[in-house]
Amino acid sequence: MSRGRILLTGASGFTGHYAAEALRRAGYDVHEWRSASGLGTAESVDLLDRTAVAAAVGRAMPDYVLHLAAISFIAHGNAAAIYAVNIVGTRNLLEALSNMETPPRHVLLASSANVYGEQEGGIDESAPLRPQNDYAVSKMAMERMASLWMGRLPITIVRPFNYTGVGQDVKFLLPKIVSHFQRRAEVMELGNIDVWRDFSDVRRVVESYVRLLDRPGKGEVFNVCSGKERSIREIIATMEQISGHRIEVRVNPAFVRDNEITHLHGDPGRLERAVGPLPQFEIRDTLAWMYLAQA
Numbered sequence: 001m002s003r004g005r006i007l008l009t010g011a012s013g014f015t016g017h018y019a020a021e022a023l024r025r026a027g028y029d030v031h032e033w034r035s036a037s038g039l040g041t042a043e044s045v046d047l048l049d050r051t052a053v054a055a056a057v058g059r060a061m062p063d064y065v066l067h068l069a070a071i072s073f074i075a076h077g078n079a080a081a082i083y084a085v086n087i088v089g090t091r092n093l094l095e096a097l098s099n100m101e102t103p104p105r106h107v108l109l110a111s112s113a114n115v116y117g118e119q120e121g122g123i124d125e126s127a128p129l130r131p132q133n134d135y136a137v138s139k140m141a142m143e144r145m146a147s148l149w150m151g152r153l154p155i156t157i158v159r160p161f162n163y164t165g166v167g168q169d170v171k172f173l174l175p176k177i178v179s180h181f182q183r184r185a186e187v188m189e190l191g192n193i194d195v196w197r198d199f200s201d202v203r204r205v206v207e208s209y210v211r212l213l214d215r216p217g218k219g220e221v222f223n224v225c226s227g228k229e230r231s232i233r234e235i236i237a238t239m240e241q242i243s244g245h246r247i248e249v250r251v252n253p254a255f256v257r258d259n260e261i262t263h264l265h266g267d268p269g270r271l272e273r274a275v276g277p278l279p280q281f282e283i284r285d286t287l288a289w290m291y292l293a294q295a
Contacts, residue, residue, distance in 0.1 A: 002027060002028065002029045003026065003027040003028050004028060004029065004063030004064055004105070005028070005029045005031060005060070005061065005062050005063050005064070006023055006028045006029065006030055006031065006062055006063065006064040006065065006066060006213070007031050007033065007057070007060045007062035007064070007065045007066070007104075008020055008023065008030055008031065008032050008033065008065075008066050008068065009033045009045075009047070009065075009066070009067045009068055009069035009093065010033070010034070010035075010067070010068030010069035010070065011030075011032030011033055011034050011042040011068075012032075012034035012035070012042055013034075013068060013069070013072075014165075014167055014168045014169065014202070015068050015110075015202060015205065015206065016032070016034075016068050017167060018165070018202050018203060018205075018206045019066060019068060019206045019209060019210075020032060021206075022203075022206045022207060022209075022210050023066070023210060026210050028064070031043070031060045031062060033045045033056065033060075033069065035047075035069065043056060043059075043060075047069060047085060047088075047089030047090070047092055047093060048084055048085065048088060048089055048092070049092075050092045050095070050096075053092040053093055053095075053096050054092075054095075054096040054099065056096075057093070057096035057097060057099075057100065058096075058100075061100070062097075062104050063104055063105050064104055064105055064106050064107075064108075064213055065093075065097060065104050065106070065107040065108065066108050066110075066209060066213065067090065067093060067107065067108065067109045067110060068110050069085070069089065070085060070086050070089075070090075070110065070139075071085050071086060071135070071138075072112070072135070079134040082134050082135055082138050083134070083137075083138050083141070086135075086138040086139060086141075086142050087138055087141050087142050087145055090109065090142050090145065090146065091145055094107070094146060094149045094153060094155075095149075097153055098149060098152045098153055103152070103153055103154075104153070104154070105154060105217070106154050106156065106213050106215075106216070106217040107153050107154060107155045107156070107217055108155075108156045108157075108158060108209060108212060108213055108217070109142070109143075109146055109155060109156070109157050109158070110158055110160065110209075111139045111140075111142060111143050111157050111158065111159045111160075111221075112135070112136065112139040112159060112160060113159045113160060113161040113162075113198070113223065113225065113264065113266055114131060114132075114133065114135060114136035114139060114261075115129045115130075115131050115136050115139050115140045115143070115159065116128075116129060116130060116159075116264065117129070117130030117131055117132045117136065117261060118130065118132065118261045118262060118263065118264070119263075119264075120263060122227060122265060122266060122267035123223070123264070123265065123266050123267060124223065124266070124267040124269065124270065125159070125221045125222065125223055125270055132261060133257070143157055143221075147219070150219045153217070154216060154217030154218065155217050155219060156212055156215070156217045156218075156219075156220050156221075156222065157219075157220070157221045157222070158208070158209065158212065158221075158222050158223075158224050159221065159222070159223050159224065159266075160200070160205055160223075160224040160225070161197070161198040161199075161200065161223065161224065161225035161226070161264065161265065161266045162174075162197045162198060162199050162200070162264075163199065163200040163201065163202050163204075163205045163224075164199060164200075164201070164202065164286060164290070165201055165202035165203065165286065165289070165290065166289060166290050166293040168202070168290075173190075173232070174199070174235065174287070174290070175290065176190075177190075177232075177235060177236060177239060178239065178287060178290045178291050180247055181239045181240075181242070181243040181245055181247065181291060182243075182291060184243070184245050185247055186247065186248060187247065187248045187249075187250060188247045188248070188249050188250070189249075189250050189251075189252040189255065190232070190249060190250075190251060190252065190255060191251065191252065191255035191256040191257060191260070192232075192251065192256050192257075192260050193231075193232040193233050193236070193249065193251065194231070194232070194233070194262070195231065195232055195260065195261070195262050195263075196229040196230065196231045196232075196262065196263045196264070196265070197229065197230060197232075197264055197265070198225045198226055198227065198228060198229055198230075198264060198265035198266050199226065199228075199230055199235075199283050199286075200224070200225060200226045200281070201279075201281035201285075201286045203279065203281065204226075204278055204279050204280075204281055205224055207278055207279055208222075208224045208271060208275065208278060209224075211274075211275035211276070211278075212271075212274065212275060214275075215274060215275070220274075222270055222271045222274065223266040223267060223268055223270065223271060224266075224268070224271060225265065225266030225267070225268050225271075226265075226266075226268065227265065227266060227267060227268045228265065228283075229263065229264075229265040230283055235283070235287070236249060238283065238284050238287055239287060239291070241284075242284070242287060242288050242291050243291060
């Protein structure tokens with residue numbers, strides 16, 4: 001028996017693929033949206049076309065919504081597109097959902113841990129927001145904009161920290177590193193490798209989303225993270241062990257970001273208290289999964 005119809009935006013993206021599978025396993029009837037440039041059989045919807053979004057919501061008539069669609073690559077380069085899609089696109093969706101005769105039971109919006117900027121220690125949801133790039137500012141603004149709709153829609157906001165897995169684009173750091181080892185490259189050019197991040201497995205992340213959808217949407221914010229920090233140097237050393245191959249790492253100044261955040265890891269306590277123990281994936285196991293899948 002179906003648990004209800006869920007609208008999944010960003011279905012053709014990396015996270016969307018895993019989310020669709022997890023939601024179907026959980027018993028949802030999944031209605032998928034993709035961008036016009038996305039691949040797959042999901043319905044193509046331009047989030048910036050307010051009329052088209054309203055019409056598509058009318059066709060979907062969702063009981064639940066998981067909104068993943070966004071420009072999520074920090075170095076995307078087109079700030080106008082980042083702000084438009086991440087803020088205005090989300091607003092168009094929320095407006096259409098609020099105009100439904102029977103609004104959804106729960107709307108889960110994906111923000112980002114980048115809204116925290118550089119902060120020491122395990123960051124919890126009460127930490128001040130100090131975004132340091134256009135992507136992070138767009139997500140902070142999206143959260144503020146979404147608060148305007150919380151009186152009309154049952155909304156939850158999630159702030160995922162870094163995560164990875166099989167199928168993530170090699171323009172992201174960990175897939176890029178894994179790809180170089182898979183190809184047994186001699187040299188790898190990276191940006192600053194003296195940074196520490198909280199890396200999760202995509203399968204843990206989507207399980208978090210599925211479990212949160214079971215709860216009432218009441219304006220809460222949840223970090224989605226492992227609570228552990230790993231340096232990029234440690235990731236490279238782990239890949240050397242997995243592959244039995246060593247690569248010369250060169251720091252390319254062109255890849256070093258302005259306002260680079262040195263340390264970023266989260267406190268998953270609120271999430272785990274809300275949804276219970278989540279699957280644990282050691283970073284070595286996730287990297288090995290990626291390495292063997294791409295080999």
